[in-house]
Amino acid sequence: MAKIGYLPPAPEKRLRPKIREKMGIMDTVAIVLPENIGFQWISDFAPVYAYALAGVESALRRHGINCIVHQLPPEGENRKGNPVPKVNGCLLLSEPDQAASYPWIVNRPCVTFMGKIRGRQWCDRVTYNDARCGELAAEHMHGAAVAHAVAITTQDPLLFNLRTAAFVAEARRLGFEAESVYLEGLLVRGANVHSTDESKMEALLQKIFAVKQQLHGIFAADILLPSIYRQLQKMGISPGRDVKIVGCNNERFFLNGLEPSPPVVDLHARTVGETAVEHLLWRARHPEAKRVAVLVEPSLVIP
DSSP states (O other): OTTTTOOOOOGGGSOOHHHHHHTTOOSEEEEEEOTTOOHHHHHHHOHHHHHHHHHHHHHHHHTTOEEEEEEOOOTTSOOTTSOOOOOSEEEEESOOTGGGGOHHHHTSOEEEESSOOOSOOSSEEEEEOHHHHHHHHHHHHHHTTOSEEEEEESSOTTSOOHHHHHHHHHHHHHTSEEEEEEOTTOEEEOSSOEEEOHHHHHHHHHHHHHHOTTOOEEEEOGGGHHHHHHHHHHTTOOBTTTBEEEEEEOOHHHHTTOSSOOOEEEOOHHHHHHHHHHHHHHHHHOTTSOOOEEEEOOEEEOO
């Protein structure tokens, strides 16, 4: 310090934490995980969330901002013993509903990232354009001259599924038949396992092909594709040749090893995470601005 002539700022000129917050300057941010989404769940069931977290980490590091990870306790657990994190802002992974009951979260700049947009949002959201995911898959199948396709979904179609609904609507607009199919319990979700129920997938595909023998296309989340490939091959149907398959999320954990490698809709989850950080900084500087949703556009990756 003496050698380069450095003098630290006078004490009265140093920014205290409250003043830094008021000026929109952030030094520590909390990444808030819902009670049912921990790192084990992400690695086993939703690697796409890990990509988003990598984007958050990269952007925070670029801005010189520290972060802590805070997982919300299960509903009904006594919260009084849980210390309140000292942070300038919060990034909430996926659904924000549970976090809305925590004053230390809602009273700071907040952005939710990933997940679906539904209901009234009390904070900003940065996520992928879910409807465009379905449209891209339908457009690709149309270009491959698919005559009839199904979207296999793990969500009850009676609950509005934007991605699947957009796929079916776009397919019909382009002139080929499409529908969504759902079987409860297709995904096994437990404390130690997250995978496809092979017997249920077999039964579902047998039923589909019994009714639609000229099925030419399947659209499904990446986590389902290894099972779909296995069951089609057991039925003597060649994935990629006899049936055009399009995945969604671009989760390499599930896609690597599939032969032939399927086209897949990339959510650009890492970009979602990076954009969430940039938007959080914007929100800190514009606390009175209207709540907004920022959509990152997906793209189709063709091997």
